[in-house]
Amino acid sequence: MTVRLYELAGDADDRLFSPYCWRARLALAHKGIAHETIPWRFTEKDAIAFSGQGMVPVLQDGAREVHDSWAIALYLEETYPDRPALFEGxxxxxxxxxxxxxxxxxxxxxxxxxxxxxxxxxxxxxxxxxxxxxxxxxxxxxxxxxxxxxxxxxxxxxxxxxxxxxxxxxxxxxxxxxxxxxxxxxxxxxxxxxxxxxxxxxxxxxxxxxxxxxxxxxxxxxxxxxxxxxx
Amino acid sequence: MTVRLYELAGDADDRLFSPYCWRARLALAHKGIAHETIPWRFTEKDAIAFSGQGMVPVLQDGAREVHDSWAIALYLEETYPDRPALFEGxxxxxxxxxxxxxxxxxxxxxxxxxxxxxxxxxxxxxxxxxxxxxxxxxxxxxxxxxxxxxxxxxxxxxxxxxxxxxxxxxxxxxxxxxxxxxxxxxxxxxxxxxxxxxxxxxxxxxxxxxxxxxxxxxxxxxxxxxxxxxx
Structure with a gap:
């Protein structure tokens, strides 16, 4: 199942600059979960309308959608408890x-x-x-x-x-x-x-x-x- | 064995005001360790000269002396691991x-x-x-x-x-x-x-x-x- 992360991009698709998206990106790496980046711009609200709000990071993990970097960290911790912990407790x-x-x-x-x-x-x-x-x-x-x-x-x-x-x-x-x-x-x-x-x-x-x-x-x-x- | 804590006092022996001494005082209470307070004033450097420095809190636990509120917390955690933890890990x-x-x-x-x-x-x-x-x-x-x-x-x-x-x-x-x-x-x-x-x-x-x-x-x-x- 593909894990997708909508990440804020700048003047190039690989200029990924959001501090919040970097939190999510590193949390995924910490858990050893490969993901596909979907470059996103501020004005592409429609592309993440499925998340019910207008900001990234937005994570798609199979049928699950999670937005907000803190919520993504909590989600990953709960969903993948056998992977390295993001929080000691x-x-x-x-x-x-x-x-x-x-x-x-x-x-x-x-x-x-x-x-x-x-x-x-x-x-x-x-x-x-x-x-x-x-x-x-x-x-x-x-x-x-x-x-x-x-x-x-x-x-x-x-x-x-x-x-x-x-x-x-x-x-x-x-x-x-x-x-x-x-x-x-x-x-x-x-x-x-x-x-x-x-x-x-x-x-x-x-x-x-x-x-x-x-x-x-x-x-x-x-x-x-x-x-x-x-x- | 008596546990003594040198604590900064003001215009009364029970006006204990140092924020650092309160850290130590509450850490002792957290661990369930009763202690005797020795009221101390800034100018009583001689009274804590045994600690090799001139500031409180200074903890005396039997023959052991520990000063600095952070060091006291670490000492209590290490010495009394069976008591409630000050740090989860x-x-x-x-x-x-x-x-x-x-x-x-x-x-x-x-x-x-x-x-x-x-x-x-x-x-x-x-x-x-x-x-x-x-x-x-x-x-x-x-x-x-x-x-x-x-x-x-x-x-x-x-x-x-x-x-x-x-x-x-x-x-x-x-x-x-x-x-x-x-x-x-x-x-x-x-x-x-x-x-x-x-x-x-x-x-x-x-x-x-x-x-x-x-x-x-x-x-x-x-x-x-x-x-x-x-x-």
Whole structure:
């Protein structure tokens, strides 16, 4: 039975940049489940209308449909309990859920500000107007205003990353000796940047650089081989 | 064998206010280990010189000495494996370590700013000069400057708490169905405020209020019965 993942693509079908899709992609790799990628653009709402909503990732596993990266992780964990676990147990899952919000509220917005012009430039041409209109409405300012201070964003990002930095200085991964879903959530944010922008988000020597290298190496270099900028 | 915990006290021996000591205190209660509190003040460095450093909590368990709240948690987990676990396993411990830094860098500084005058007023008289000098040096400003915008600090705190807020809206505790060490780390910050200040850190109706009530109820109301301000 084919597992399909609808993944957000940019100006090429293999420029897969969504941080949330990367969470799902790495969760599938973690479970050892091969999947077929269906490149999707923001304006192709009809293509995922079967999911009852308009965002990716959307997973099709035989007759089952699951959307939202967290729901996909829970689904995979429940459906494939004999495969490597994404969560050690309910406590680790609950703590990972806390870190999910931290990634989305403290880390991703700063990366967004830091890479905005590059990100916009690598969108598919037919997505650009939609992206501009929806994001400018969300931010209450133009994309140019939102991305006006990339250096300030990078400074704020580096400070915001303290919790992860100290963790990966103490152990190889956020999840300890081996990577699991919490690592994929944070890494998704870095991979989003890497696929779209040459921006140097981290200072050389930052323990997070070594962690990111370990993440890029996983599953035969899945993330490293993806179209993007070497960092 | 008596277990002793050196705990930071303010203007009364039972005004135990250190967020780090509360972590240790709740970890002992979680393990069902009775302990004797030795009230300690900042300026009593000699009293804990045996620990080779100058900060509390310091735990004495028979002939063993352990300092630093995280080290105490690890020590208790290793020494009393048959008692209820503070960490579900190594992944939960690693994720809790990430949240430790988040509590210390994103949450506690805002609480500090929000409660500064009350906190200073409730210090033991002979600690006030030490506290002022050491903190003013650390902050690079006077205590009054540091605490000049409590409303701004509370606003920033409430935003910073998003990761915990969404977590305890989804499950009763940060650690899921039952509290464990990650809950004690965040709660220690709230208890620090509660013991020293009547400041209303949370908006009524915030899911974190209900979580805090659950935490205050634990272990026969251990934290609720402690000297402090009802919140």
């Amino acid at each position: 309910p406590q680790a899952r609950a703590l990972a859920y806390t870190l999910k919000t931290w990634v989305e509220r403290s880390v991703q917005p700063q990366i967004f500000r830091a890479i905005m012009p590059d990100l916009y430039a690598h969108l598919h041409a037919r997505d650009q107007a939609y992206f501009r209109e929806s994001r400018e409405k969300r931010f209450g300012m133009t994309l140019e205003q939102f991305g006006a201070d990339p250096r300030g964003a990078i400074t704020a990002l580096r400070t915001a990353l303290d919790p992860a930095r100290l963790a990966v200085a103490a152990e190889p991964f956020l999840c300890g000796a081996a990577p699991a879903f919490a690592d994929y959530m944070l890494f998704g944010a870095f991979q989003w940047a890497r696929v779209m922008s040459p921006a140097q988000l981290l200072e050389p020597g930052d323990p997070l650089c070594a962690w990111r290298e370990r993440m890029l190496d996983l599953y035969g270099g899945l993330a490293r081989k993806a179209r993007g900028y070497p960092v | 190594p992944q939960a411990r690693a994720l809790a370590y990430t949240l430790k830094t988040w509590v210390e860098r994103s949450v506690q500084p805002q609480i500090f700013r929000a409660i500064m005058p009350d906190l200073y007023a409730h210090l033991h008289a002979r600690d006030q000069a030490y506290f002022r000098e050491s903190r003013e040096k650390r902050f690079g400003m006077t205590l009054e400057q540091f605490g000049a915008d409590p409303r701004g600090a509370i606003t920033a705190l409430r935003t910073a708490l998003d990761p915990a807020r969404l977590a305890v809206a989804a499950e009763p505790f940060l650690c899921g169905a039952a509290p464990a060490f990650a809950d004690y780390m965040l709660f220690g910050a709230f208890q620090w405020a509660r013991v020293m200040s009547p400041a209303q850190l949370l908006e009524p109706g915030d899911p974190l209020c209900a979580w805090r009530e659950r935490m205050l109820d634990l272990y026969g109301g251990l934290a609720r019965k402690a000297r402090g301000y009802p919140v």
